[in-house]
Amino acid sequence: MSYILEIIAFVVIPYLALAIFVSGMAYRVSQWLRSRELTGLHTVAVVPYTFTPMDVIKDLFKRVFAFYTLPKMEKDRVLIVGTMMFHYGIWFSLLGHLAMVIPMGISLQLHDIIALYMGGGAGLVAFVGLLILTARRAAQHKMRLISYLDDYFAISILLVLIVLGLTQTFYIRPDFMATVSPWLVSILTFSPEVSSMSQISPVTTAHILVSLIFIAYIPFGKMAHIISSIFQPTITKSSFKVETKESFGAGNKAPQVGNGDGNNGQ
Amino acid sequence: MDSKAEFKFGNTSNMEPFWAKEDLVKTIHDKAGIETLTDVIEGFKTGLKREIARNRNVKMAIETCVHCGACLNACPTYIATGDISNSPVGRADLVRNVIKSEKPAGKIFGGLAGARKLDAAYLDKIATYYYQCLECRRCGEICPFGIDQADVTRTVRSVLHDAGKISRYTATVINNAEKTGNNMGLPAPALKATIDFVKDEIKEEKGIDVSFKVDEKARAMFVPPSADFFSNLETLKGYMFFLHSIGMDYTFTTEHAELANFGLFTDTKHLRIIGDHLVSVAKKLGVKVVVAGECGHGWRAFKNYVIPRLKEQGIEGIHIFYLVEEALKTGKIKLNPDNNGDSVYVYQDPCNYARGGDLIEEPRYILQKVVKNYVDSPHSRERTWCCGGGGGVLTDELLPLRVEYAKLWYEDAASVHGDQVIRPCAICKAQLSHTIPKLNKMNSSNLTNSGLMDLVYKALTV
Numbered sequence: 001m002s003y004i005l006e007i008i009a010f011v012v013i014p015y016l017a018l019a020i021f022v023s024g025m026a027y028r029v030s031q032w033l034r035s036r037e038l039t040g041l042h043t044v045a046v047v048p049y050t051f052t053p054m055d056v057i058k059d060l061f062k063r064v065f066a067f068y069t070l071p072k073m074e075k076d077r078v079l080i081v082g083t084m085m086f087h088y089g090i091w092f093s094l095l096g097h098l099a100m101v102i103p104m105g106i107s108l109q110l111h112d113i114i115a116l117y118m119g120g121g122a123g124l125v126a127f128v129g130l131l132i133l134t135a136r137r138a139a140q141h142k143m144r145l146i147s148y149l150d151d152y153f154a155i156s157i158l159l160v161l162i163v164l165g166l167t168q169t170f171y172i173r174p175d176f177m178a179t180v181s182p183w184l185v186s187i188l189t190f191s192p193e194v195s196s197m198s199q200i201s202p203v204t205t206a207h208i209l210v211s212l213i214f215i216a217y218i219p220f221g222k223m224a225h226i227i228s229s230i231f232q233p234t235i236t237k238s239s240f241k242v243e244t245k246e247s248f249g250a251g252n253k254a255p256q257v258g259n260g261d262g263n264n265g266q
Numbered sequence: 267m268d269s270k271a272e273f274k275f276g277n278t279s280n281m282e283p284f285w286a287k288e289d290l291v292k293t294i295h296d297k298a299g300i301e302t303l304t305d306v307i308e309g310f311k312t313g314l315k316r317e318i319a320r321n322r323n324v325k326m327a328i329e330t331c332v333h334c335g336a337c338l339n340a341c342p343t344y345i346a347t348g349d350i351s352n353s354p355v356g357r358a359d360l361v362r363n364v365i366k367s368e369k370p371a372g373k374i375f376g377g378l379a380g381a382r383k384l385d386a387a388y389l390d391k392i393a394t395y396y397y398q399c400l401e402c403r404r405c406g407e408i409c410p411f412g413i414d415q416a417d418v419t420r421t422v423r424s425v426l427h428d429a430g431k432i433s434r435y436t437a438t439v440i441n442n443a444e445k446t447g448n449n450m451g452l453p454a455p456a457l458k459a460t461i462d463f464v465k466d467e468i469k470e471e472k473g474i475d476v477s478f479k480v481d482e483k484a485r486a487m488f489v490p491p492s493a494d495f496f497s498n499l500e501t502l503k504g505y506m507f508f509l510h511s512i513g514m515d516y517t518f519t520t521e522h523a524e525l526a527n528f529g530l531f532t533d534t535k536h537l538r539i540i541g542d543h544l545v546s547v548a549k550k551l552g553v554k555v556v557v558a559g560e561c562g563h564g565w566r567a568f569k570n571y572v573i574p575r576l577k578e579q580g581i582e583g584i585h586i587f588y589l590v591e592e593a594l595k596t597g598k599i600k601l602n603p604d605n606n607g608d609s610v611y612v613y614q615d616p617c618n619y620a621r622g623g624d625l626i627e628e629p630r631y632i633l634q635k636v637v638k639n640y641v642d643s644p645h646s647r648e649r650t651w652c653c654g655g656g657g658g659v660l661t662d663e664l665l666p667l668r669v670e671y672a673k674l675w676y677e678d679a680a681s682v683h684g685d686q687v688i689r690p691c692a693i694c695k696a697q698l699s700h701t702i703p704k705l706n707k708m709n710s711s712n713l714t715n716s717g718l719m720d721l722v723y724k725a726l727t728v
Contacts, residue, residue, distance in 0.1 A: 028329075035322040039417045040534030041570040044323045046406035046414055048624050048648060063410060073340035073408045073649060083334070145350045146333050146359060148380040149371075220371070225411060228330035233323050234412035239624055240570055244588045 003194075009209060010183060011192045017212035024219025025227070032231045045239040056238050060229060082132030089126025093119060093165070100181040101188060108177055115176070120169040127162045130155070150221040157214050164207035172201050180204065273666040276348045281667045282394045283659075286437035291430045294437055297444050298427075298535040306429045307384055311368070313425035314361060324421045327413040328362055331355060337415065340408040342652050343398055346670045351395045354405035354415035360392045361422055393431045396422050398667065401531060401563070401657030403621035407648050419657065420531065427533040435661035436532045443540050447522040447547075448492035454481075454520035460495045461518060464502050471503075474728055476510035479517035483552045486516040488586075489544065490559025491526045491692035498695055501560055504719025507726055508590060509557075511599050516557065522547040525564035526692060527571075531658035541572045548581050555582040557589065560717050562616030562691035563656065565623045587628040587690075590722060594635050601725040606637045611721070612684030614643045614675055615650035616691035629690055629718055636718075636725040643678045643687075651675040653689060655697025665700065672701040679713060690718040 038044045047059050062068040067087075070080050096119035104111065134155050137143045168174060179196050186193040197205075218224060229235055271280040286294075295302050303309030318325050337354035338344050344353035351360060363382040366372035372381030382388065399419040406414030426432065442451040452460075458480055468476050488509060494502045509516055522544045529537030548556050556576060558568050565585060573583035593599045613633050619625040626647050633640050645651050654671030679687050689698065698715040706713055 031319075032322060032326060032329075035319055035325045037321045038323050039321045039420055040529075040537050041567075042574045043570055044414065044417055044622075046403060046409075046412050046621065048620060048622075048626055051624075063412075067410060069408050069410050070336055073404060074345070076336065076339045079334065079336060079339075140335075142338055142350060143335050146335060146338075146355050148333070149375050149378045151333050222330075222332045225330050225332050228326060229411055231322070232326045232330070232412045234326075234406055234414050234417075240574070242569060242573065242584060242588070242624070243582055244584055244592070 006194045006197060010194045010197050013212050014187050017216040020216040021218055028219055028224055038233055043237050043240045044234050046234045050239050051241045056236055078132060078136045082129050085125050085129025086133055089122050089129055092122030093126060100176055101185050123162060123166045123169060130158055154222055161210050161214060164203055167203050168207060172203055174201055174204055270666055273670055278347045278349045278352050278398060281398055281664060283397045283433040283661055284663050286432045286434045290437050291432060294441055300428055302430045303428060310389060310425055310429045311384055313428050317421045317425055321421060323417050327418050330411055331413055336408050337405040340404040342671055342674050343400060352398050357395055357399060358415055358418050360395060393426050397433050399657055400652040400659055402617040402652035407621055424533040433658060436528050436658040439528045440536050443524055448524040449526050450492040450496050452492055452495055457495055457520045457523050464499055464506060468503055468507050472728060476506050478506060481520055482517050484515045484517035486514055486555045486557050487519055487548050487551055487553040488516045488557045489525045491561035491564055492524045493692040494559060498717060500720035501717040504723035505559055507723050512593050517551060519547050525558050525561045525568060527564055527567035530563050530567040537567060537571060544572055545575045549579050555584055558585045560690040560719060562618035566618035569623060585625060587632060590632050591628045600727045601635055602727050603636055603638045603725055605724045606721050609685035610639045610641060610683060611637045611686050611688050612641055612643050612679045612682055613688045615647060616689055616694050617652050617656055620648050620650050632718060636721045641682045644681055645678050651678060653694040653697040655693050660693055660697055669701050669704055676705045687715040688718055
């Protein structure tokens with residue numbers, strides 16, 4: 001790859017993708033925050049008895065990490081298994097990628113073993129999860145009826161991304177820490193340096209470019225769901241608690257129902 | 267459309283409600299202070315964009331759905347009909363796709379992205395399917411992102427309302443409420459006569475002269491749904507005998523004898539008008555607290571709109587179940603569950619108590635004290651099925667659809683060998699009274715239904 005192409009692929013495109021991602025998400029969030037009403041109601045909470053901020057936080061964690069709402073009604077086991085495998089696989093893979101920018105204080109050999117077995121394993125779990133979700137969407141008539149370009153594009157790009165990632169991890173086995181890692185650090189510290197990328201394989205280049213396209217695409221479609229829950233008032237605005245104490249008592253004859261202080265709660 | 271279209275699994279596009287005629291539309295538009303749109307198509311699109319931009323819960327619903335289809339496993343209207351447009355995601359897509367057609371992606375990719383131009387036929391389709399939603403919020407419970415299609419339905423119906431497309435049933439009820447202060451259109455003398463009749467019945471059955479006031483100053487104002495003055499008299503007896511038993515100084519109001527608020531189903535402007543009227547009557551009567559009777563959606567509107575408005579006036583709002591629970595816990599009332607016999611009572615939560623009302627455990631506490639054999643429905647608490655008449659669907663021309671919706675809770679009750687279903691909600695009671703005879707006939711069964719205060723009445727001892 002010529003130097004110009006390297007600059008385009010590893011400096012221009014990454015910053016362009018990051019700029020689109022950051023400005024796109026900022027725009028979407030600002031639009032969400034601009035709408036302030038709740039269809040005329042004080043609260044629109046969907047989860048009962050969530051009265052305190054702690055109730056809301058607990059619910060949000062259960063929602064994001066346990067997908068606890070999915071088995072609540074009539075169970076769709078394919079959706080539950082596919083979702084759990086895909087998301088946990090992706091999260092562990094992303095954690096693995098972090099090791100390229102955060103010094104772990106471990107030997108390169110150990111790093112390589114962890115990347116191969118844990119990273120590769122997580123990637124495989126994500127891959128199988130995504131295949132399950134894709135098969136569900138393709139095979140069920142009702143799912144095809146609610147699937148559009150956004151859904152197919154998201155699935156396709158993620159499948160390509162994961163396959164390229166797995167190919168590197170299991171077959172190419174490049175020395176990430178000597179090639180991709182210095183470049184990634186240089187990009188994130190805003191001092192771009194592409195020299196370490198001259199020898200990387202086309203598969204790694206493709207993985208990077210597809211991931212950058214994916215990052216740029218996030219604000220435009222369904223992938224914005226990665227942060228939308230935090231802004232969804234049905235989840236994050238606690239339920240309105242009815243004050244009952246003051247309401248008891250004060251009748252036209254004793255004894256009264258109420259706070260027992262004899263003044264009828266008034 | 268025929269007055270009773272035939273139900274067809276997989277396609278309910280023929281299940282269209284009767285639409286309000288021009289004069290009725292004008293009356294309620296005047297009340298809401300709006301002009302009826304002349305260009306309905308453009309007006310609908312403009313209104314849709316405005317309302318989505320204004321309400322965050324709706325904006326998030328339209329923009330962040332991932333089309334995972336989880337809601338298809340929760341929605342009673344989809345499960346009962348198999349029509350994708352009669353599902354949460356499918357219903358949202360009907361309008362989402364109109365929005366898409368105006369965005370760059372929709373203009374570039376067209377139908378591939380789901381974009382759909384709005385025309386008169388498509389608007390009719392939107393209206394038809396939006397009036398098949400029960401607004402039960404089961405979708406909001408299962409959605410990982412908390413997307414509540416019920417609030418999208420309410421918003422789209424509100425825009426349809428402004429465009430002059432309102433179901434005749436909900437428009438009539440709203441008009442009644444705004445003209446007479448109650449959905450049934452009952453005049454004050456009729457209300458007073460009913461209350462006196464029930465008072466006499468209590469005297470005859472329990473030997474007690476219950477005390478109450480009507481349109482007088484009191485500490486509390488009691489507001490049941492108006493159906494309780496008309497068809498649920500056993501429930502009314504329960505309220506009156508209980509409130510007397512705890513010595514509550516309370517008044518009925520004939521000016522606003524209605525807890526239900528069909529503005530919740532149809533249009534936020536009417537939700538406010540009806541709710542604000544209740545607040546103004548409470549203020550006029552100088553009460554300290556307003557006590558709500560048995561009504562699911564009425565309670566959601568009351569709790570989430572009226573109580574915050576009452577509080578601005580220094581008035582509290584409460585559900586009668588809190589009072590009953592408290593009275594039981596403090597021993598102020600005595601009950602004899604034997605009075606309710608050996609029947610198996612199945613409790614089925616009204617949607618808007620369980621999903622939006624935070625009223626799940628209180629009625630259960632009461633029920634277990636007033637009957638000997640109480641069981642929960644397998645689909646209970648947040649999982650409860652809608653009665654099939656919620657959300658403004660409780661109209662005769664949609665009865666075939668309502669019967670299909672009703673099969674879900676009916677089978678649930680049958681699976682636990684229930685004799686009587688307890689649903690403390692005016693809409694549930696009306697829907698059950700219409701559908702149980704048909705379902706009993708189909709299943710050669712003998713299921714009955716009742717409210718909760720009906721059972722409190724029977725069990726309450728002097």
